[in-house]
Amino acid sequence: MKQAEPRRPRYDLLSCLWELTLRCNMNCLHCGSRAGAARKNELALDECMRVAGEIALLGCQELTFIGGEVFMYKGWEKIARHLADAGVTVNIMTNGYRMGKVHIRQIKHARLANVGISIDGMEENHVRIRRRPDGFAQVTKALDLLWQEGIPSGVVTSLLAFNYDDLEPMYDFLVEHHVELWQLQLVNPMGNMAGNRTLVIDPQKIPSITRFIRKKNRERRMAVVAADNIGYFDQNESYIRGRRTAICCWEGCQAGITGLFIDSVGNVKGCGALYDDVFIEGNVRERSLTDIWSDESCFAYNRTFEPEMLTGKCEVCGLGEVCHGGCRASNFFAGGSLYESQFCSRNQAGAAN
Numbered sequence: 001m002k003q004a005e006p007r008r009p010r011y012d013l014l015s016c017l018w019e020l021t022l023r024c025n026m027n028c029l030h031c032g033s034r035a036g037a038a039r040k041n042e043l044a045l046d047e048c049m050r051v052a053g054e055i056a057l058l059g060c061q062e063l064t065f066i067g068g069e070v071f072m073y074k075g076w077e078k079i080a081r082h083l084a085d086a087g088v089t090v091n092i093m094t095n096g097y098r099m100g101k102v103h104i105r106q107i108k109h110a111r112l113a114n115v116g117i118s119i120d121g122m123e124e125n126h127v128r129i130r131r132r133p134d135g136f137a138q139v140t141k142a143l144d145l146l147w148q149e150g151i152p153s154g155v156v157t158s159l160l161a162f163n164y165d166d167l168e169p170m171y172d173f174l175v176e177h178h179v180e181l182w183q184l185q186l187v188n189p190m191g192n193m194a195g196n197r198t199l200v201i202d203p204q205k206i207p208s209i210t211r212f213i214r215k216k217n218r219e220r221r222m223a224v225v226a227a228d229n230i231g232y233f234d235q236n237e238s239y240i241r242g243r244r245t246a247i248c249c250w251e252g253c254q255a256g257i258t259g260l261f262i263d264s265v266g267n268v269k270g271c272g273a274l275y276d277d278v279f280i281e282g283n284v285r286e287r288s289l290t291d292i293w294s295d296e297s298c299f300a301y302n303r304t305f306e307p308e309m310l311t312g313k314c315e316v317c318g319l320g321e322v323c324h325g326g327c328r329a330s331n332f333f334a335g336g337s338l339y340e341s342q343f344c345s346r347n348q349a350g351a352a353n
Contacts, residue, residue: 011303013293014258016055016063017272020048020073021264026095029129030120030158030199032191032275035068042264045075047285051262052079054289056086064091064116066272068264071103080110089113093156096142097132104149114181115146116154121163122170129163143177154181156227159209160199167212175221184209185227186343188333190275200334206345207234214239228253229273229327233319234345252324256281256299268292270299273329301328301338312340313347 023038024031043051055063063083070076070092080090090110096117107115120129123136132138146153155174157163167184174182189197209226214236216224226240232250241248255261255270262268266284267277281299282292292298307321312335314325325331326341334342341347 010296011257011293013055013058013060013260014062015254016060016259017066017261018063019066019068019261019263019272020070020076020079021068023072024068024095025072025097026069026130026132026135028095028120028131028192029196030160030187030191030193032188032193032273033068034191038068038072039264043266043284045078047266048075048079049082051266051284051289052082053086054284056083056088058290058293060088062089062091064093066093069097070094071099071106077106077110080112084111091116091154093118094142095130095135096139097135098138099142099145104145104151107151108149112151114152114154116156116183117142118158119155119170119174120158120160121166122173125163125166129158129160140177143174143179147178153179154183155179156183156185158185158187159201160187161201162199164201164205164209167209171216171222171224179222181223181225183225183227184213184230186229186330188229188273188330190329190333203343204348206230206343207236207348210234210236210240210345229330229343230345232323232326232341232344232346236345250323250326252305252322253302253326253328255328256302260293262289270302271329273327274332275329276332310339311337313344314340317344317346319346 021038021042022033022035024035027036065076065080071094084090090112091114092112093116117139119139120126126136127133143153186201187193189200209230213224213226217239225242231237237250238248255274260268260270261272267280268282268284269279305324310320310325314320325339326344328338330343331338331341
C-alpha cells in the first residue's frame with residue numbers, strides 16, 4: 001500500500017525569527033528579553049541543525065538570527081549556512097560591538113544576505129541605551145567594516161521618548177556609512193522596559209514618524225521601513241511598509257499566520273515580540289516544529305481572529321477587518337488587550353496631515 005504523504009500545513013511559513021542564545025555582551029536599557037546570561041539548557045548545535053532542516057522543509061523563505069548576541073553562539077554560522085544552502089534567505093541582527101575579521105569570515109561562510117546592526121540614536125542616546133561608552137564608535141566601525149568587505153548592511157532603531165529627535169541626523173549618518181535599509185520600531189514596555197513606561201514614546205508622535213518615513217523614501221537615498229508596531233492606514237501607509245507585496249499596506253499581524261519565533265531553549269511562539277510564556281505553542285524538543293506549525297489549535301489569537309474580537313477604538317474602526325487591530329505584542333504589553341492598538345496613527349491628532 002502506498003504510504004500517504006504528510007498533510008501540507010494550512011498556513012505557509014514565510015519568515016522565522018530565531019533567538020539562538022540569550023547570552024549578550026551588553027545590558028541595554030530597552031532589552032525586551034533581559035539578555036545577558038545564557039539560559040540553562042539552550043539548544044545545542046546538533047539540535048539547531050535538526051530544527052533548521054525542518055524550517056527549510058516547511059518552505060520558509062527568510063530567517064533572521066538574533067540574540068542575546070548572535071556571535072556569542074558557537075557554530076551559528078554553520079546553522080546559517082545549512083539554511084542558506086537549502087535556499088532560505090538568512091540574515092542576522094547584532095549589536096556590532098567589537099566586530100572584527102573573525103566575524104567577517106563567519107558572515108561570509110554563512111552566506112548571509114544582510115547583516116543588521118542595532119543603532120538606537122546618535123552617540124549620546126545610543127550610549128545611554130546600550131550602556132557602553134564606546135558603543136557608538138564600535139557600531140560605526142562595524143558599518144565601515146561591512147562596507148569594505150562588500151557585505152550589505154541594515155540598521156534597526158528602537159524609538160523611545162528621548163531619541164525621537166535623532167531621526168534626521170541618523171538618516172544622514174546611515175546614508176554616509178552606506179546602509180541600505182533602515183527599520184524603525186517602537187519599544188514595548190516589557191523586559192527591562194516594564195518598569196520604565198515613562199520612556200515609551202508618546203503615541204501622538206506616530207503620525208510624524210510615518211510622515212518622516214514617507215519623506216525619506218521619496219529621497220531614494222536609503223530604504224526606510226516601519227516595523228509592524230508602527231502605523232496604521234494614515235495617508236502615508238503605502239510608503240512605509242517596503243516592497244514586500246504588490247499592494248503595499250498593513251495586512252494584519254502575521255504571528256502564526258506566515259511567521260514564527262523560536263527562543264534559545266526551543267520554545268515556539270508566533271512572534272519574537274510576544275515575549276511572554278502565555279504565547280508558547282510548544283517546544284521543539286517535545287514536538288517537531290512541523291507538528292507545532294501544522295496544529296490547528298496553535299496561534300489561535302490570530303488564526304481564529306474575527307473582527308468582532310476588536311475592542312476600544314479598533315472596534316469601531318472601519319478598517320478593522322483588514323488591519324485586525326495592529327501589532328499583537330504592542331497591544332498586549334502597552335494596553336493589556338490583544339485587539340486594541342494604543343499606537344494607531346489614525347487615532348492620533350494630526351494623523352491626516
